Amino acid sequence: MDRVIPKKKWNSKRLATIGGAAAILALIGASVYFTSGKTKVNVDTGKITVSEIKKGPFQESIPVNGIVMPITTIYLDAMEGGRVEEKFVEDGAFMKKGDPIMRLSNTDLELSLVNQETQVFNLLTQMQISKNAARQNTIGKLNQMAEVASSFTEAERVYNLNKDLYQKKAVGLQEFRKSQLEYEYQVKRKKLTEQVLRQDSVSTREEQDQATQGYQRTQAALALMRKKVGDLVVRAPVDGQLTSMDAEIGQNRSPGQRLGQIDVLSGFKVRVDVDEHYITRIFTGLKGDFTLGDKTYNLVIRKVYTQVTNGRFQVDMAFAEGTPKDIRRGQTLQIRLALSDETQAILVPKGGFYQQTGGNWIFKVSENGKTAYKVDIQLGRQDPDYYEVLEGLKPGDKVVTSSYENFGDIQELVLKKE
Structure with a gap:
């Protein structure tokens, strides 16, 4: 006798069909969930920083x-080039104005000084010779003037005497005319000699002035050369501390090269x-x-x-x-x-959030403190501790200010204490 076998309600084929449908529904649900912008992540509140927005004094x-640095620094440059022969002090020394720091040597400059001194000596000798010659010339012309004056006086006396005698018929016309001509000659001679003497005086004075000016110019050049040689000894221009000295014995330094500085x-x-x-x-x-x-x-x-x-x-x-x-x-x-x-402003503390958001949005904590969600904000000025909030937040709001580096595209943070 045959026995009826009951049909199984949950066979393997049906279970496979139901499982596949469930997987498809789960996939669709996940797709909808993730594309709806409601991605969440659990965050330990001990690993983030939550700050409160406040209003207070702000200064960008x-x-x-x-x-x-010293309020004044005087740089020491080589006025003249040369070889460092001697250092009188070391770096860090405290100097008084005029104290020697180092000495340079420059044989070309020193030789030029000797030549300049020789030139001045020769010029001075030449001036002395010229003065003596001018003095002798003046003495000669003065003697000549004395002779002319004497001859003029004698001719004038004879002329006046003969003129009186001629009027009295005591002398002849010939003798009177002779004395008259001699007198007129001595008058012209005296005027000419006086003119020559005046011109000679002017010429002599001009020559002396020119020689004096030339001597003064040469003396000035000598003084300048002596100063250039004197500048081979580098001295402190002011009271202060010598720093950054860059010179060693035996080194050559060019004109204008930095040797150190004096800090006032x-x-x-x-x-x-x-x-x-x-x-x-x-x-x-x-x-x-x-x-x-x-x-x-x-x-x-x-x-x-x-x-x-x-x-x-x-x-x-x-x-x-x-x-x-x-x-x-x-x-x-x-x-x-x-x-x-300083002004009053809404402030958000600085934090790592800015690196990921650029100050365009921030995670704001909900009123119940269980979640934090994205809100758009606008930041303005900043100081070392705060950003100025222009839009999106108000005093009393709480926000996450620590780094968002691990959050990626997460839209909402679920805040939990572990």
Whole structure:
């Protein structure tokens, strides 16, 4: 007798069909989920930084580094070239104005000085000879003038006498005319001699003036040459500390070559490097501050160097309230350079989020604190600690400010404490 076998409800074929359909539905669901922009990831709150948005005083500023330098630096350049023969002091020595630092030798310059001195001596000797000759010439002309004057006086006397006697018929016409001609001759001779003497005096004076001027010029050239030789001994131009001396005995130094510098220690300034991006916003009078020994000190820009090198330019800043006692030359200061006046603004603390978002969006924590989701924001100015929020956030909001590097395209963070 045959037995009826009951048909199985869940056979392998049916199970395979149901499993395939479920997989397809799961795939479709996952596709819808991921393309809907609702990707989530669990995040340990201990591994992120949550900051609160607040409103407070804000001053746009940038962090810069400054080097403490003497307020005045005098560079020592070789006025004349030569070989370093002797060093009187070493680098770092404190100098008084006029103290010798080193001595150079230059045989060509020293030989030129000897030749110049010889030229001056020869010129002086020639001037003396010329003066003696001029004096003798003047004496001769004065003697000649004395003779002419004597002859004129005698001719005048005879003429006047004969004129009186002729009127009295005591002498003849011939004798009177002879004395008259002699007198007229002596008058012309006397005038001519006086003119020659005057011209000779003028000529002699001009020659002496020219010789004196030539001698003075030669003396000035000699003084200049002596100064050039004297410059072979390099001296401190002011009181201060000798630094950066670059000269060793036996070295040759060309004219104008840097030998060192003198730092005037009456005060200090701070030389600051600034990114060229801010060159249009930096000007004299801008302020900054730095902290040293738990105390804040103020600085002010006194000079801007507009030359850009390797993408940076420099400014000199002065201490606004006097130089701190603990400041030393060469010390590096971390300065907060203000670019605007202080105002009230909505602030978000700086953090690693900016590297991934560029300040265009941020993860904002929900009111219940369980999730954080993307919101668009707009940031403005910045200082070393905060960004200015222009749009998208309000005081009291909480946001994730740590790095988003591991979040990729995640749209929402599920905040959990582990």
